[in-house]
Amino acid sequence: MAHVKLSRITKTFGAHTALRDLDLEIRDGEFFVLLGPTGAGKTTTLRLIAGLDKPTSGRVEIGGVDVGEWGAAERDVALVLQQYSLYPRYTVRQNLEFPLKSNVRRLPQSEINDRVARAAKTLRIEHLLDRKVDRLSGGEMQRVSIGRAIVRSPRIFLMDEPLSNLDAKLREALRSELKDLQMKLGATFLFVTHDQIEAMSMGDQVGVLNGGKLVQVGTPYEIYHHPRDIFVAGFVGSPAMNLVDAEIDDRRIRIPSARLDLPLDARGDGRLGHVRGPVTLGMRAEDIHVDPSGPIEARIYGVENHGVEKIVTLKTGELIFKATTSAATPTEIDAPLRLAWDQGRMHAFDRATGTSVSERAARLPELA
Amino acid sequence: MATAVMTRLDPQSRAAARGWSDLSIRNLFILPTIAFLIVFNIFPLIYSLGYSFTDYRASTNAPANFIGLANYRDLLNDDFIWNNFIVTAKYVLVSVSGQVIVGFGIALLLNRAIPFKGLITTLLLLPMMMSMAVVGLFWKLLYDPSWGIINYVFRLGDFAWLSNRDAALYAVAITDIWMWSPFVMLLSLAGLSAVPKHLYEAAAIDRAGTWYTFTRITLPLVAPILLIAIIFRTMEAFKTFDLAYIMSSQDTTELISIKLYKMAFQEWQTGKSSALAYIVLIMVLAITNIYVKYLNRVKER
Numbered sequence: 166m167a168h169v170k171l172s173r174i175t176k177t178f179g180a181h182t183a184l185r186d187l188d189l190e191i192r193d194g195e196f197f198v199l200l201g202p203t204g205a206g207k208t209t210t211l212r213l214i215a216g217l218d219k220p221t222s223g224r225v226e227i228g229g230v231d232v233g234e235w236g237a238a239e240r241d242v243a244l245v246l247q248q249y250s251l252y253p254r255y256t257v258r259q260n261l262e263f264p265l266k267s268n269v270r271r272l273p274q275s276e277i278n279d280r281v282a283r284a285a286k287t288l289r290i291e292h293l294l295d296r297k298v299d300r301l302s303g304g305e306m307q308r309v310s311i312g313r314a315i316v317r318s319p320r321i322f323l324m325d326e327p328l329s330n331l332d333a334k335l336r337e338a339l340r341s342e343l344k345d346l347q348m349k350l351g352a353t354f355l356f357v358t359h360d361q362i363e364a365m366s367m368g369d370q371v372g373v374l375n376g377g378k379l380v381q382v383g384t385p386y387e388i389y390h391h392p393r394d395i396f397v398a399g400f401v402g403s404p405a406m407n408l409v410d411a412e413i414d415d416r417r418i419r420i421p422s423a424r425l426d427l428p429l430d431a432r433g434d435g436r437l438g439h440v441r442g443p444v445t446l447g448m449r450a451e452d453i454h455v456d457p458s459g460p461i462e463a464r465i466y467g468v469e470n471h472g473v474e475k476i477v478t479l480k481t482g483e484l485i486f487k488a489t490t491s492a493a494t495p496t497e498i499d500a501p502l503r504l505a506w507d508q509g510r511m512h513a514f515d516r517a518t519g520t521s522v523s524e525r526a527a528r529l530p531e532l533a
Numbered sequence: 534m535a536t537a538v539m540t541r542l543d544p545q546s547r548a549a550a551r552g553w554s555d556l557s558i559r560n561l562f563i564l565p566t567i568a569f570l571i572v573f574n575i576f577p578l579i580y581s582l583g584y585s586f587t588d589y590r591a592s593t594n595a596p597a598n599f600i601g602l603a604n605y606r607d608l609l610n611d612d613f614i615w616n617n618f619i620v621t622a623k624y625v626l627v628s629v630s631g632q633v634i635v636g637f638g639i640a641l642l643l644n645r646a647i648p649f650k651g652l653i654t655t656l657l658l659l660p661m662m663m664s665m666a667v668v669g670l671f672w673k674l675l676y677d678p679s680w681g682i683i684n685y686v687f688r689l690g691d692f693a694w695l696s697n698r699d700a701a702l703y704a705v706a707i708t709d710i711w712m713w714s715p716f717v718m719l720l721s722l723a724g725l726s727a728v729p730k731h732l733y734e735a736a737a738i739d740r741a742g743t744w745y746t747f748t749r750i751t752l753p754l755v756a757p758i759l760l761i762a763i764i765f766r767t768m769e770a771f772k773t774f775d776l777a778y779i780m781s782s783q784d785t786t787e788l789i790s791i792k793l794y795k796m797a798f799q800e801w802q803t804g805k806s807s808a809l810a811y812i813v814l815i816m817v818l819a820i821t822n823i824y825v826k827y828l829n830r831v832k833e834r
Contacts, residue, residue: 217734238740250735254753263749264739313739 167228167320167353168193169214174223176209176377183209184377187223191321191370196347196354198368200361202400205374207357211323214355216240227320243314247326249306251298257309258294261285264317284312287346304335311343315350322347324356328363340366361401365389373397395445395519398512404450404476406512407486411446413437413513420446423484427460433508440513440522447512450476453488459505468496479504585808592801604808614809617792618816624706624777624788625770631710632766636717637759643718644725654722661715669779672708676780701781709776713769717762724758725751757832764824771817789813 169191176184184206191197199207212218213225216237225232232240243264244250251260261281265272272280285291288308293301298309307327314322327343328336344367347354358364364371365385372382373396381393392398398406412419416434419426429437453461466485467478475490479502488504490496513523548554585604589597608614643654660668675683676694684692694704728751736746774790793813797806 215738217737237734237737242738244735244738246731246735248729248731250729250731252732252735252750263736263741267739267741267745317739 168226169321169353169355170224170226170229171210171213172224172226174210174213174220174225176206176213176218177221182377184213184220187377187379189372189379189382191353191355193353194351196344196356196367196369198356198358198364198371199374200358200364200368200371200401201374202359206377207359207374208325210374211244211325211355211357214240214321215242215244215323241317241319242321242323243317243319245307245310245314245322245324245327247329249303249310249330251306251309251313253299254297256295256297257285257290257301257312260298260309261294261312261316264313280316284316287315287349288312288342303331304339307331307339311346315346318350318352320353322352322354324354326358327356329358329360336363343367362403365401373400375400391521391524392447392512393521393524395447395514395521398447398514398521402449404487406447406449407453408514409446409448409484409486410443410516411513412443413440414442418446420484423461423482425460425481430508433511436509436511436523437513443516444513444522445516445519447514448486448506449510450487451489452510453486453504453506455488455490455494455502456505457503459503461504461506463502463504465496465498465500465502468498477502581807581810584804585811587804589804590801591803597804600804604805605812608805608809608812614789614792617787617789620702620785620787621771621789624702624773625767627703628706628709628713628770629763629766631706632714632717633759633763635710636714636762637721637755639714640718640721640725643722654719657718658715660712663712665712665775666779668708668712669776672704672711673780676704695781696783698783698785701783701786705777705780705786708780709770709773712776713766717759717766720758720762721755724755728754757828760824760828760831764821764828767824768817768821771813771820 169189171187171189174184174187174189175182187206187210189210199210201207209218213220214227216232216235216239219233227240227242252263255263258281261284262277265277265280281294282291285294288311290305290308290312293305293309298306301309307330311327324343328339331339340363343354343356356363356367365388368385370382371385371388373380373388375396381388381397383391388397388401392401392406395408399408409420409422412421413429416429416438417426418429418433418437461481463479463481463486465477466480469476469478470492472492474492475494475496477488477490477494477496479486479488496502511523512521514521543549584597586599586601587597588600588603639657643650647653673695675681678684678691678693678696681694683694684690692700695701732750733746736750741749772790773788774794777786777788778791778794780786789809790813793806793809796802796809
């Protein structure tokens, strides 16, 4: 178990800068999710902590000790990769024993058997122990790969998109299993993913990475409801937040593409009353609702039925946006629909810098 | 199948315009090769099987008399022939194991990012591309006791490699190792570079040492392709003729193929030598079969 701290980490590959001045702190026993699109530097960060790569500059600390000069073996971390990395031609048992049998940490056979049995039980792979790993399904392989991490009881678990190669149903199941496992072990987890649902459902803390920079760190709630900039707002959440060009002036809000011009109500004023000029306005689909007396008149453009609810794509003027409705709402394509939105839940972002102007500084989570 | 394809020839196609289907053109290319193989390989093979049961001598006009299995019985009871087989076995063992050690060793050294890797690899492959006879003559010069460079470099004085009864076979084997290690190296290199890098990273994270990683990950994954190299080299070494024939004429370097040559074209015992050729063929097939069985087991694991 350990606390991880990265300070002012920069990593370049030739002319390409993968990470720029990254500061990151993972507390002991925390499930930390690093979220970002492909190429954001997530895997690079993880490899730096694992000791597989060395930072160009900056400091990596594990448990308060600078481990910059330590190799992967000395750092005592476990790594679970997307491609499982099981040792081919061996059985599940041999794979689980592998990290316990190297001469760096030779354990007595009884201890090895004990640990393998415990790990197999935790992950429910006892019946697979004597099977060759080449004959396992994707989900089983990933379980074995996680098992190989837990037999060692390492100080940190590093997971690089471990669920990405699995089918949807299995991914969902393993997601909650992993979270349970982390709580049971009380271990420090660093989980890298591009899937915001994984991040939101598993993380104690989520760090959003974009273009080698850490944009925001916070609880899933903070990341979702108080995005610090337009990237976080657009990346987190499904369906993605509606983002439209708007102008705010004189307690009025104008959206040219939707031919809307209406006053801010009391809730809207509380949120955006201090803003003037052109902004990018953000609204979550679930904050827009059907209201026969609402200000927006739109036509239904497309419907996604999700069972509990429907996500409706609507068009008004040139603006296409999404709203959530109850499953009972009739949604004929091309039918007109009147909608309103909760002005107290609007976001506004500076058009030039993309930073949020609706979040007051005091409400933003401190960057680690 | 072929006729079915031809009857359904698309009238708009170029094949139809030509009046030839692609299939018949393919057959046209293959037929000469098959004819050649039958005339020069298959037919002599069967014909010599017939001779192996006779006392035929190609040097005389006497007709071939059928003598049953007498040739085979004589050969298998002949201590001198058995001695040839022992010499051959020794040669195969020394030269193939030498090639595996040297070839695989070089492949391990080359399997990393080093400058001029491509150039080094190509240069190392050169010996393999030379003619056996040329290599034999070269090494004869290198081994020469009075002015050969090998004795000069190792300060061996006038040690006569090729006329020394005990050393000659090893001298030939060393030449073979020099010539064919690159082949093992090439195949090993292909096997080594196919081992996924993330396995080594996983092993590093799992605190496996270099030796542990090598025996537990590298070796099992390269084993099948290494075994293929060994099969090829064993078959070739078993049949070695030119290298040993050119380099030395000791009875301790008389490999089975040399004995066969002498029997057939110096003593003109055509029938008996045909029988010996069949014994060698069966042995090579048997050894190869054992290897292939083992290879399949390694692959299945």
